[in-house]
Amino acid sequence: MEIIMNEVLNFVRENEVKFIRLAFCDIFGTHKNIAIMQPELEGAFLNGIRIDGSKILGFINEDLFLYPDPTTLSAMPWRPEPGCVIKFYCDIKLKDGTNFDLDSRKILKTALKNLSKMGYGALSATECEFYLFKQNENAEPTLIPVDNGGYLDVAPVDKGEDVRREICLLLNQIGIVPQSSHHEAGPGQNQIDFKYLDPLTSADNLITFKSIVKTTAIRQGLFASFMPKPLKLENSNGLNINISLIKHTTKLDQLQEIETEIEQYFIAGILEKAQEIALFLHPIVNSYDRVIKTQFITKNQDASFKCRNIGPLANPYIAYALIIQAGIWGIKNKSKIKYITLPKTLKQSIDFAKSSNFVKGVLGEHFAKKFISLKEKELEMYKNTSRETFYMNEYFLKL
Structure with missing residues (x-):
């Protein structure tokens, strides 16, 4: 060093x-x-x-x-x-x-060390969606999408093409290489996908990516939002995390594909802990306005799997740490895959997290208590404020 x-x-x-x-x-x-x-x-x-x-x-x-x-x-x-x-x-x-002990990067580093101790590693790649909205004459954000385009549309229907191009070029300029970008299903909705990296770098890059998206939109006279459901009747924003497990060999420069059985245990562990970690993957009230029609985890065509529809506003270090530690738990306990129903409200997610010894063990009791306590306060504030006002002031304009 x-x-x-x-x-x-x-x-x-x-x-x-x-x-x-x-x-x-x-x-x-x-x-x-x-x-x-x-x-x-x-x-x-x-x-x-x-x-x-x-x-x-x-x-x-x-x-x-x-x-x-x-x-x-x-x-x-x-x-x-x-x-x-x-x-x-x-x-x-x-x-x-x-x-x-409240340093998110440290918590992820601990998870990766625990995985390494078992002789395994992980590579991850993210797919992140966001909306582009117009600003009014006072340069204030509105809820009017920049276009009425749909999935994979092109210009002139797709009015976000130049913004995506600038984002990708800026990312490439600082060493973050996007894999692809396109217009998504919602009006003014976009998606940019990234290549596989180690999870710590992937989490760092996701934070940088969101900052560049926000800044680029402002420079173009627009406003970017990663809010899970900014438009009530339109497509939701999601974050997909692709994970590929690898096995360390005795030679430090060589990696092997993971055994299918180990990957199954890993996936089963994530599914078994999904309810307990839901608060940290879907951390705001608006997250639960989405109707999720797909399974939380699906297999990719290559030797990897996808954790689907995580909230784009989740802390990526904590999301990765909990997913990896849940997978480790699955390997240790030789878990069997069984699909569960995820919490449907922030209150349900809070209750699962509060009763979870697993969450406290991964994040530390101080982190878990602090996070849960602040989310309980957020929920109370939401209950005492009109829905539209709360969403606009606490989520749309801030996050």
């Missing part, structure tokens, strides 16, 4: 980098960052950069410290070179240097 840090510091000096963004997420997966100047980077690697934990929703009333992960370096698009802006995703630690 020290070698990588030195290479990064040399890169920063040679490319006249002026600003460095240190990125992280709150417990709900909301993208946060702080910018530092180039001379501060070496100190950030060694001692972290202080932030006020009391001002981050769900965190604690203490100073926390961001330690940039040098392997996540990326140059920000829209910035000139030289003098470019770069970004790192960060690990979060307490003042004494110990890991912060």
Whole structure:
């Protein structure tokens, strides 16, 4: 790691980098960052950069410290070179240097270590949908879709084509390579799919992707929404996660396909824990307005499977961690596949999560209690507010 840090510091000096963004997420997966100047980077690697934990929703009333992960370096698009802006995703630690137990990336790293201890690994690829809406004369978002297109339509019916193209080019510019993009079934709805990567990088990239989608839409005079059901009578937004299990060999540079039996156990474990983890895959009231007609997990044509219709607003680190740990549980217990009914309301999901020792074991009791408590407060606020007002102010405009 020290070698990588030195290479990064040399890169920063040679490319006249002026600003460095240190990125992280709150417990709900909301993208946060702080910018530092180039001379501060070496100190950030060694001692972290202080932030006020009391001002981050769900965190604690203490100073926390961001330690940039040098392997996540990326140059920000829209910035000139030289003098470019770069970004790192960060690990979060307490003042004494110990890991912060509400750090989502740390929770996913633990899940991946547990999978590795069993001799297995995973690759994952996401497929994410979003809507593009018009803005009014005051540059405020409306609920009017940018077009009336349908699945795989083309211009001029598809008015999101240029936006998708710019998003894909910007992503490619910073090393995130989309596999495909197209107009989806809903008016103004779009989907971009990504190639297989390790789950930690995949989760990092999904956070970056959503940020670029939002920013690109604004630059085009539009508004992008990942809200699960922004339009009552139209298609829902979903996030599909494709997972391919792999087996480590004695040679570090070689991987083998997983045995069918192990994959079946893994899938069965996810299905068996699906009700308990539903809150973290479908974390808002609006998630339950969707009518899901497909199974939660389906097999792909290749040696992989798909977790379908996860809410695009789910914290990707937590979603991956729970899915992977559920799969590990399935392998250990040689679970048999049986399909279950997922919770139909946020209240049902909260109740399943509250009674789940599995959730507490994966996320830690502090994280689980904090997340559940804030979701209970959100549900109460929803009950005391008109549905339209709550959806607009708390979801559509914020998330």
